[in-house]
Structures are given as C-alpha cells and as structure tokens.
Amino acid sequence: MPDATGLELIAHDLRDADAVSVLGTTFAHGRATVIAEPGRVHGVLERLKDRGYSFLASLHGCDYYPEEPRLGVLYELLDMHEVDRISVKARLHTAGPHIASVVDLWPGANHPEREVYDMFGVFFDGHPDLRRILMPEDYEGFPQRRDFPIGGEPVLFTYNEEHSYGKWQ
Amino acid sequence: MSATSDYRRREESITLATESAGQGETHELLTLNIGPHHPATHGVLRLLVTLEGEVVRDIKPIIGYVHTGIEKTCEDKSYWKVIPCVERMDYLSYYFNAMAFCGAVETLLGIEVPPRAQYLRVIHLELNRIMSHLVWLGTSALDLGAMSMFWYCFRERETILDLFEMSSGQRMHTRYFQVGGVMEDIPHGFAEKLAAFVKDMPRRADQYAALLEQNEIVLQRLRNVCPLDEQTLLGLGVTGPLLRAAGNPWDLRKAEPYSSYDHFEFKIPVGTVGDNYDRFRVRHAELYESTKIIDQALQGLPEGPHITLDRKVALPPRHELATSMEALIHHFKLVTEGFRVPPGEVYYAIESPRGELGCFVRADGSAKPARVHMRDPSFVNLQATAPMVKDAYIADLIATLAMLDPILGGIDR
Amino acid sequence: MEVTRRQIDSPSEFRSRQLKARDMLRGDLENDALEQYVTDAVLTTTLDKAVAWGRSNAIWPATFGLACCAIEMMSIVGARVDIARFGFEAFRASPRQSDLLILSGRVSIKMAPVVRRIYDQMLEPKWAISMGACCSSMGVFNNYALVPSDKFMPIDVHVPGCPPRPEALAHGILKLREKVQGHPPEGWRERYGAVGTEEVVPEEIIPEEIAGA
Numbered sequence: 001m002p003d004a005t006g007l008e009l010i011a012h013d014l015r016d017a018d019a020v021s022v023l024g025t026t027f028a029h030g031r032a033t034v035i036a037e038p039g040r041v042h043g044v045l046e047r048l049k050d051r052g053y054s055f056l057a058s059l060h061g062c063d064y065y066p067e068e069p070r071l072g073v074l075y076e077l078l079d080m081h082e083v084d085r086i087s088v089k090a091r092l093h094t095a096g097p098h099i100a101s102v103v104d105l106w107p108g109a110n111h112p113e114r115e116v117y118d119m120f121g122v123f124f125d126g127h128p129d130l131r132r133i134l135m136p137e138d139y140e141g142f143p144q145r146r147d148f149p150i151g152g153e154p155v156l157f158t159y160n161e162e163h164s165y166g167k168w169q
Numbered sequence: 170m171s172a173t174s175d176y177r178r179r180e181e182s183i184t185l186a187t188e189s190a191g192q193g194e195t196h197e198l199l200t201l202n203i204g205p206h207h208p209a210t211h212g213v214l215r216l217l218v219t220l221e222g223e224v225v226r227d228i229k230p231i232i233g234y235v236h237t238g239i240e241k242t243c244e245d246k247s248y249w250k251v252i253p254c255v256e257r258m259d260y261l262s263y264y265f266n267a268m269a270f271c272g273a274v275e276t277l278l279g280i281e282v283p284p285r286a287q288y289l290r291v292i293h294l295e296l297n298r299i300m301s302h303l304v305w306l307g308t309s310a311l312d313l314g315a316m317s318m319f320w321y322c323f324r325e326r327e328t329i330l331d332l333f334e335m336s337s338g339q340r341m342h343t344r345y346f347q348v349g350g351v352m353e354d355i356p357h358g359f360a361e362k363l364a365a366f367v368k369d370m371p372r373r374a375d376q377y378a379a380l381l382e383q384n385e386i387v388l389q390r391l392r393n394v395c396p397l398d399e400q401t402l403l404g405l406g407v408t409g410p411l412l413r414a415a416g417n418p419w420d421l422r423k424a425e426p427y428s429s430y431d432h433f434e435f436k437i438p439v440g441t442v443g444d445n446y447d448r449f450r451v452r453h454a455e456l457y458e459s460t461k462i463i464d465q466a467l468q469g470l471p472e473g474p475h476i477t478l479d480r481k482v483a484l485p486p487r488h489e490l491a492t493s494m495e496a497l498i499h500h501f502k503l504v505t506e507g508f509r510v511p512p513g514e515v516y517y518a519i520e521s522p523r524g525e526l527g528c529f530v531r532a533d534g535s536a537k538p539a540r541v542h543m544r545d546p547s548f549v550n551l552q553a554t555a556p557m558v559k560d561a562y563i564a565d566l567i568a569t570l571a572m573l574d575p576i577l578g579g580i581d582r
Numbered sequence: 583m584e585v586t587r588r589q590i591d592s593p594s595e596f597r598s599r600q601l602k603a604r605d606m607l608r609g610d611l612e613n614d615a616l617e618q619y620v621t622d623a624v625l626t627t628t629l630d631k632a633v634a635w636g637r638s639n640a641i642w643p644a645t646f647g648l649a650c651c652a653i654e655m656m657s658i659v660g661a662r663v664d665i666a667r668f669g670f671e672a673f674r675a676s677p678r679q680s681d682l683l684i685l686s687g688r689v690s691i692k693m694a695p696v697v698r699r700i701y702d703q704m705l706e707p708k709w710a711i712s713m714g715a716c717c718s719s720m721g722v723f724n725n726y727a728l729v730p731s732d733k734f735m736p737i738d739v740h741v742p743g744c745p746p747r748p749e750a751l752a753h754g755i756l757k758l759r760e761k762v763q764g765h766p767p768e769g770w771r772e773r774y775g776a777v778g779t780e781e782v783v784p785e786e787i788i789p790e791e792i793a794g795a
Contacts, residue, residue: 029277119240152725153719205693242724
C-alpha cells in the first residue's frame with residue numbers, strides 16, 4: 001500500500017495531469033483510495049496503469065444508499081513489481097449511471113463490468129457486450145441495490161401449508 | 170478386382186494435409202451449445218461454441234445458472250452469520266472464502282489474531298488446498314478418460330474430510346474460521362492423525378504422478394495444448410496456478426503474506442510454456458508444497474488462545490458464563506445482535522487454490538455488513554477460456570476447461 | 583419376492599408328484615392338468631413385485647451436480663460409501679438413459695427451466711431426489727435467486743443437510759428404494775398415526791367430556 005504521503009503524491013500527480021479528475025483521497029486500514037470523477041475515471045486509471053499499477057485485481061460495485069451519489073464503482077489495482085495496491089472509487093447517481101468502460105485497458109474487466117451492470121444498473125460506455133451475466137437475460141430490476149427486496153419463499157409450517165406456493169402435484 | 174484397385178487408389182490419395190478453404194466451397198460455422206447440464210463442464214457452465222469442423226473458432230461462456238444472490242443475503246445477516254453464507258461460494262475451498270471474509274472484518278475491527286489461531290488457520294487452509302487440488306485432479310482425469318484417478322483422489326479426500334470433521338464437526342462448509350481466530354481448538358488425536366496424513370501424502374502424490382505424468386495419452390492431450398502467454402493472462406486478470414504455469418511466480422502467500430505464511434518455508438511451482446501440461450504439473454507440485462507447510466505448521470504450533478480474547482468480538486468460553494456477569498452480557502449481545510464494526514471499507518486478498526480471492530467488505534457501523542463482495546478467481550479466470558481454446562479442437566476444449574479448474578459456485582455466487 | 587414352503591405330508595403324495603412331473607416331461611399333461619401343475623410347482627410372486635424389485639436395485643442416476651452437494655454426491659460414488667453396491671453405479675450423462683435425477687445443489691431461477699426440461703426428457707419410470715437443504719426448501723439462502731425444487735417438479739425424497747453427509751444421501755437412496763419396491767417408509771407417521779403433516783388422534787382416546795363439549 002502506498003502510505004498516506006505516497007497517496008497524496010499520487011493524487012497530486014493525477015491532478016497535475018487532469019485537474020478535475022480526482023475528487024479526494026481516503027486512507028484507512030492501510031488501504032489507499034482515490035476518489036475519482038466518474039467522467040474522468042478512464043484517464044485516471046490509464047495514468048495509474050502507466051505508473052505501474054498494471055493489474056486490475058477487482059472491479060465491483062457498491063450501493064451507498066442512503067448517501068448520495070448512490071452507486072459506486074470500485075477498481076482495485078495492483079502493482080506486482082512493487083507489491084502495492086491502490087483503489088479507485090467513482091460514485092454515480094441512479095439518475096444517469098454512465099461510466100466509461102475499461103475493457104480497452106484490461107480485457108479482464110469484461111465480465112466484472114457486466115456483473116456490475118447486472119446487479120446495480122451501471123451502464124459502461126464502450127463495453128463490447130453489455131448484457132446481464134448472472135440473472136436471466138429478461139430479468140427486470142437490479143438485485144443488489146439496497147432498495148431491491150431480498151425475496152425468497154416463506155418457510156412452510158402446518159399453519160401456512162395450504163396458502164403456500166403450492167407443491168407440484 | 171477393379172473395385173479393390175479403386176479402393177486402393179482412393180486410399181493412397183488421402184494425405185493428412187489440411188484442406189484449404191475457399192475453393193468454391195462454403196464452410197459453415199456451426200454454433201454448438203454445450204451445457205448447462207453436461208458431465209464435463211465442472212458445474213453448470215453453458216458454452217456457446219462456434220465450430221468450423223472440429224476446430225473451435227469462438228467460445229462464449231454463459232454463466233449464472235447457480236447464482237444464489239449470496240452477496241445480497243450477506244447484507245441481511247450479522248457478521249457472524251455471514252461466514253456460513255460466504256463459505257458456500259467457492260464450494261471446494263470453503264476455508265478460503267471464510268478466511269478472506271474474516272480477514273477483511275478483522276482489518277476493519279483492527280483486532281489481532283493470536284498466533285495459535287493463525288497457525289491453525291494455515292493448517293486448515295493448506296489442507297483445503299490439497300483437497301481442492303485432489304478433487305480437481307480426480308475430475309480432470311475423469312474428463313480426460315483416466316477414470317481410476319477419481320477413486321484414488323477421493324480416497325485421499327476422505328482422509329482430509331475426516332480431519333475436518335475432527336476439528337470442527339462438519340465435513341464441508343465447516344464454519345471453523347471465526348472473526349478473531351478459529352471456533353475451537355483442535356481435539357486430542359488431531360495432531361497424530363494429521364502427522365500420519367502428512368507422512369502419507371507425498372507418497373500418494375508420487376503415485377498419482379506415476380499414474381498420469383508419463384502416460385502417452387495424457388501427454389498427447391495436454392502437452393503444447395492451448396498455451397497462453399503471461400501478458401495476455403495479466404491483462405485478463407488471471408492469477409493462481411494458471412498464471413504460475415505461464416511463468417509468473419505471483420503468489421500472495423509470498424508476496425503479501427497473511428496469517429503467518431512468512432514463517433514457513435515453501436517453494437512456488439512455476440511452469441515454463443503455459444500450456445495445459447504446465448497447469449497440470451503446477452497444481453500437482455502444489456500438493457507437495459502444501460504438505461510441507463502443514464508439516465512446518467504442525468511442528469511449530471504455538472500455545473495460546475485459539476481466538477482473540479476481545480470479548481466484544483469473540484464468544485467467551487462457556488465455563489466463564491457461570492461465574493462472570495460481563496461474560497454473560499457479552500455472550501448475549503454477540504449472539505443476539507452481533508458485534509458492530511466501525512464504518513469503513515476494506516479489500517482483503519488471499520491466495521486460494523484458483524488464484525486471488527479477494528473480499529470487499531463495507532461496514533456502516535451496524536451489526537450487519539453493508540456490502541460483501543468476493544472477487545472470485547474463477548470468475549475472472551473464465552475470461553481466459555476464449556483466447557486459450559481459439560483454433561483448438563473440441564477435445565482440447567474439454568481438457569482446457571478441466572485444467573482451468575472453474576468452480577461455478579464462485580463464478581456465479 | 584415371497585418364498586412359500588410346503589410340507590410333503592406323505593410318501594404317496596410325493597409319488598403322485600413324481601408321476602405328474604414325469605408326465606409333464608413326456609408332454610402327457612394337457613390343459614387343466616398342465617395349468618394345475620404349473621401353479622403348484624412354480625413359485626411365483628406377483629409380476630409387479632418382481633418388476634419393482636428389479637427396478638429398485640438398478641436405478642441409474644443422472645449426473646446432475648449443481649453446487650456443493652455435487653461434491654458430496656461424487657463422494658458417494660467413491661469407495662467409502664459405495665452406492666454401486668445398491669446398483670447405482672452407472673451415472674449416465676444423458677437424461678434419456680437415466681432413471682433418477684439427484685438434484686444436488688441450489689436451483690437458481692435461471693436453472694429451473696433447464697432442470698424441468700431435463701426431468702421431462704427422462705423416460706418413465708423416473709424418480710427425483712432433492713439433495714440438500716437448498717433445493718428442498720430454500721436452504722441457507724432464502725432470497726430472490728433460488729427456487730425450491732418441489733415448486734416445479736415432483737420430488738420423491740428430500741434429503742436434508744447442508745451438504746448432507748454421503749451416509750445421509752445413501753439413507754435417502756435406500757428410502758427411495760423402499761418406495762420403489764412398493765412400501766414407502768412412513769417414518770414418524772407410522773408411530774404417531776399421522777396424515778400429511780398433522781397427527782390424527784383416534785377417537786377412542788378422546789375423553790367423552792371433550793368430545794361431547
């Protein structure tokens with residue numbers, strides 16, 4: 001992990017290249033996070049990749065409900081030579097959840113981006129094949145958003161057996 | 170007479186040169202659906218394979234057939250109860266799932282795991298790694314046609330599951346790792362049984378090698394089949410034995426040691442060519458290395474508590490409940506509500522048998538996690554299938570899938 | 583199969599049976615006498631029972647591993663709990679060739695139509711075992727993504743566990759065998775006199791005051 005000063009230096013360099021791209025930094029529990037502006041995230045990641053963080057360990061989403069902006073896309077980058085990790089976070093509103101796809105930088109972002117689209121409804125512009133990956137293709141709704149109900153079947157006991165889903169006869 | 174000479178002439182005219190396309194003939198591409206119910210796809214993986222003759226031109230994996238919404242379920246349960254849910258993701262390496270999650274929560278809480286617990290965790294993790302590689306070996310050999318390997322590997326697996334049953338009471342999905350340490354200390358007899366297993370395992374691994382590695386059919390099916398170079402693998406995000414077979418010795422146990430892995434001496438098997446045979450050999454060699462780690466951990470097992478002494482996180486021992494009021498209160502709070510984790514996010518990565526298994530936990534200060542995401546290695550490794558099997562035969566596709574070792578539970582979560 | 587034994591009471595009866603056998607071998611018995619001879623001499627049981635015995639001892643399961651329970655299903659094929667001794671060793675990949683669908687693992691909503699289609703492709707007689715908690719009820723994960731298996735297909739035996747031990751699955755398989763042989767095990771229902779999930783209390787035990795009130 002780059003320590004807190006290292007993180008600030010990196011953020012400084014990123015702001016030098018593109019002034020509006022970095023909204024802030026966080027350093028907690030030994031984890032350095034760069035909070036990037038969703039429109040510029042591609043440039044931030046490209047610069048970090050050139051800096052040495054050339055391995056995309058993980059791309060995932062998180063729903064920060066009830067804080068706005070609600071949807072977050074997190075990128076975990078890894079530098080294999082220095083053994084260093086850095087995270088990039090981009091927060092999006094549910095109203096227009098568009099973000100640039102990083103499949104051109106890392107082909108391995110294909111499936112993770114589809115998963116974030118499937119589960120949170122974030123549209124990745126420039127993704128070659130953005131469709132649902134885990135849920136059925138015609139499913140409606142984005143399951144891992146916090147306001148999506150968890151669903152499930154009621155547990156059958158004798159008292160509610162008659163009004164249950166009805167066993168196959 | 171003329172019939173036979175016709176036949177002979179036709180026979181002699183057949184050469185093994187490849188047919189050239191585009192002589193006024195059209196070659197159609199056939200799209201074949203393999204799965205999701207198929208004996209060789211290691212779970213419910215559906216593949217849309219575009220074939221030209223028997224050569225694979227393109228492959229599209231379709232997943233989601235065992236999607237269980239585990240991550241959503243985890244948001245509904247307290248941290249203690251998330252452990253059994255998360256264990257069931259990559260269902261062959263359940264200790265690793267639990268370790269990633271417990272490690273993440275321990276980082277958020279900022280608690281120390283006692284050394285005895287760390288060594289016990291290492292023992293169980295490496296036993297699980299051996300067990301996962303054994304199942305992989307048995308089922309892959311089954312796919313290639315070498316059916317007897319299946320029974321031998323599962324015989325070893327039964328011994329390992331007996332050990333798991335001794336320490337935790339369950340064969341699979343044992344809930345043995347808890348936040349702060351392990352659930353219970355190992356019982357009497359566990360050390361002896363483990364020592365006997367450690368003595369026996371290298372011999373068994375030699376027997377498996379003797380069965381398969383010099384076998385002409387295995388060599389022909391795996392050697393120089395579907396190689397993929399290191400740069401493509403890194404771009405795809407592939408880690409684990411697949412990356413090590415291509416020559417990159419990246420292993421999180423050595424690079425970012427967690428849970429006292431730096432106390433142990435072991436080597437990382439690395440391949441050269443990156444073909445199926447190297448992937449096979451790398452995983453097989455890891456059996457020996459894991460046995461060495463278990464041996465060292467068992468020899469050097471320190472005394473001490475098996476779980477953190479912080480009563481706000483770990484249950485107090487039962488005998489204390491009769492005498493101490495605070496212990497009773499802590500027990501009550503932990504069982505009903507669970508411990509609260511201060512707000513924060515963390516990504517904790519460990520080396521599972523398939524690659525980098527990372528757990529992202531976001532805590533919002535309550536007793537339930539706000540987001541649990543597992544970066545599953547098989548999910549990312551599956552993207553490497555398409556470049557690997559391009560222009561290979563269907564039989565090579567099956568062998569490559571076997572060597573890829575995908576676990577659909579982890580892919581679909 | 584039922585085996586009946588008959589005592590031969592007297593030497594004269596034995597002699598008459600000997601003569602009848604000699605006549606049959608010579609082709610001298612006809613019509614009624616022949617029929618009588620056959621029913622006396624050949625021990626048969628009802629055809630159904632014989633067929634059920636044959637079917638129950640050679641059920642071929644379809645390879646249908648979905649999730650973690652699949653690994654425990656693979657270990658019942660192993661040497662420790664060996665279901666080959668019950669005749670179950672031939673796991674057929676094609677549903678057309680198999681009799682039993684062991685649903686081992688969680689059935690997601692994407693997979694449910696596939697399972698149903700495979701079950702439909704199996705030929706009669708066919709059975710289904712729902713192995714594990716996830717497919718019997720919802721198991722550990724009671725959420726949007728799973729379907730309990732008896733919502734879309736008839737299940738004969740549910741085996742609880744997460745995952746069930748191989749011995750537990752073998753127990754479920756033996757119960758299925760008993761069911762196929764025609765005497766399905768009622769379990770606790772026999773002991774308590776129950777129907778479905780409710781205990782039926784016989785009327786003699788109800789004291790008259792309560793019955794009358």
